[in-house]
Amino acid sequence: MSKFETVIGLEVHVQLKTKTKIFCSCSTEFQSPPNTNICPICSGYPGVLPVFNQRALELAIRVCLALRCRINNRIYFERKNYFYPDLPKGYQISQYKMPLGENGFLEVSSGKKIRINRVHLEEDAGKSVHKNKYSLVDFNRTGIPLLEIVSEPDIATPVEAADYLSCLKMILQYIGASDCDMEKGLLRCDANISLKQTEDKVLGTRVELKNMNTFKGVRDALGYEAARQEKVLERREKVYQETRLWDGNKGATAVMRTKEEACDYRYFPEPDLLDFFVPQEFIEKAEMYVKELPLEKKKRFIEEYKLIDSEVDVIISNIWLAEFFESVVKVYSKPKEISNWIIGPFLEQVNNLASDFNLVKISAQNFAKIIKYFSQGKLNNITAKRALSLVITTDEDADEVIEKEGLRQVSGEDELSGFVEEVIVANPKPASDYLEGKLSAIMFLVGQVMKKTRGKANPKVVRTILERRLKNEK
Numbered sequence: 001m002s003k004f005e006t007v008i009g010l011e012v013h014v015q016l017k018t019k020t021k022i023f024c025s026c027s028t029e030f031q032s033p034p035n036t037n038i039c040p041i042c043s044g045y046p047g048v049l050p051v052f053n054q055r056a057l058e059l060a061i062r063v064c065l066a067l068r069c070r071i072n073n074r075i076y077f078e079r080k081n082y083f084y085p086d087l088p089k090g091y092q093i094s095q096y097k098m099p100l101g102e103n104g105f106l107e108v109s110s111g112k113k114i115r116i117n118r119v120h121l122e123e124d125a126g127k128s129v130h131k132n133k134y135s136l137v138d139f140n141r142t143g144i145p146l147l148e149i150v151s152e153p154d155i156a157t158p159v160e161a162a163d164y165l166s167c168l169k170m171i172l173q174y175i176g177a178s179d180c181d182m183e184k185g186l187l188r189c190d191a192n193i194s195l196k197q198t199e200d201k202v203l204g205t206r207v208e209l210k211n212m213n214t215f216k217g218v219r220d221a222l223g224y225e226a227a228r229q230e231k232v233l234e235r236r237e238k239v240y241q242e243t244r245l246w247d248g249n250k251g252a253t254a255v256m257r258t259k260e261e262a263c264d265y266r267y268f269p270e271p272d273l274l275d276f277f278v279p280q281e282f283i284e285k286a287e288m289y290v291k292e293l294p295l296e297k298k299k300r301f302i303e304e305y306k307l308i309d310s311e312v313d314v315i316i317s318n319i320w321l322a323e324f325f326e327s328v329v330k331v332y333s334k335p336k337e338i339s340n341w342i343i344g345p346f347l348e349q350v351n352n353l354a355s356d357f358n359l360v361k362i363s364a365q366n367f368a369k370i371i372k373y374f375s376q377g378k379l380n381n382i383t384a385k386r387a388l389s390l391v392i393t394t395d396e397d398a399d400e401v402i403e404k405e406g407l408r409q410v411s412g413e414d415e416l417s418g419f420v421e422e423v424i425v426a427n428p429k430p431a432s433d434y435l436e437g438k439l440s441a442i443m444f445l446v447g448q449v450m451k452k453t454r455g456k457a458n459p460k461v462v463r464t465i466l467e468r469r470l471k472n473e474k
Contacts, residue, residue, distance in 0.1 A: 008155035023050030042143030044089030056145035069101030086126035094122035158222035332368035382455035
């Protein structure tokens with residue numbers, strides 16, 4: 001075992017789900033052409049005045065409540081000064097001395113509580129696009145409401161860090177604060193990691209990691225950096241406080257710059273925004289949207305519906321899916337059957353729709369019909385999936401679709417016997433193999449009958465008829 005302990009803290013930046021930017025009325029639309037969602041305010045023109053977005057404050061308070069933070073009623077902004085090509089003003093309006101939320105916690109799936117140091121509002125920077133011989137800047141992202149969530153150094157492993165991020169992402173989605181799409185940059189993560197001797201109480205020198213744009217990237221980067229620092233310490237060398245970039249292709253970190261301290265940013269009060277106090281009724285309104293959080297829902301689903309952990313993890317991973325599951329249970333009270341169908345055929349077809357739940361139109365009543373008919377033997381696996389595929393984006397009545405497409409399962413022996421005879425005559429070798437003891441050969445014959453009936457035959461009945469017919473042959 002290593003004589004070193006890994007200590008990790010995460011800084012998560014999440015774009016809030018608003019239609020306009022935090023201090024101006026420019027759109028936050030992601031796919032707009034470069035530099036089209038900008039104005040003199042977010043572009044940093046002299047003499048312009050920012051106006052605070054109330055919706056951003058409302059969503060930020062929801063997050064603070066969900067993370068059990070103490071909320072500072074006084075809203076106070078400061079200027080954080082630094083110079084990047086994608087920061088047109090040369091400073092960022094942020095919160096430093098008085099963050100919106102403090103001293104909260106997030107419970108991860110293991111039950112461990114990771115303390116939250118602070119949650120504060122700020123504006124996002126633009127985006128640099130690097131080419132082979134030059135760089136471009138897109139200011140569309142400049143000024144989008146950003147919430148920074150800073151954990152205490154309570155995370156002990158890279159796996160636990162990924163679990164923390166997964167739980168945080170679900171909470172943010174559940175309360176409607178953000179879509180958290182990492183591919184679009186809506187959720188970004190920086191990590192601070194240090195190593196210390198197991199018996200030491202003082203933390204080691206921390207290194208900040210950037211450029212991790214997936215949960216796997218966070219886990220891999222932290223794993224690499226922990227191993228790198230351990231080798232440095234074992235050689236009795238010094239770990240330097242610095243910022244390092246993660247290169248996923250090389251599977252390694254590289255030095256970006258020496259780490260700045262807070263004093264390097266020269267914070268001072270934002271002169272163009274007045275301080276104000278948040279009324280208690282505004283906070284109470286936000287509380288209405290912070291209801292049952294993911295882990296609470298998971299515990300209830302296990303107790304109420306008698307599902308296992310792995311099933312519930314899939315169902316609660318998306319709030320739409322969790323609510324859809326419960327709406328189907330109200331129609332057809334067989335939660336285990338519903339769970340099997342949601343995790344299997346339903347999500348398979350959603351994946352075919354590019355995992356876009358907005359395209360799913362099927363009602364709980366229609367979905368329940370398909371599951372019920374499958375359970376009753378009116379549909380087999382093939383025809384039930386076919387019915388689902390025809391209804392999932394239209395919500396056309398399942399009964400009408402089944403009738404129109406002729407999907408009802410054929411279970412009558414009189415109807416199936418003729419097909420069985422045809423298959424035996426056309427496939428003497430598999431029939432002979434079965435009689436000689438190769439029992440798996442009968443599944444080929446079943447498949448041929450299914451093919452002849454265009455998937456509508458009841459496979460159990462077909463097998464029974466085949467076995468009886470072949471044994472009579474012998």
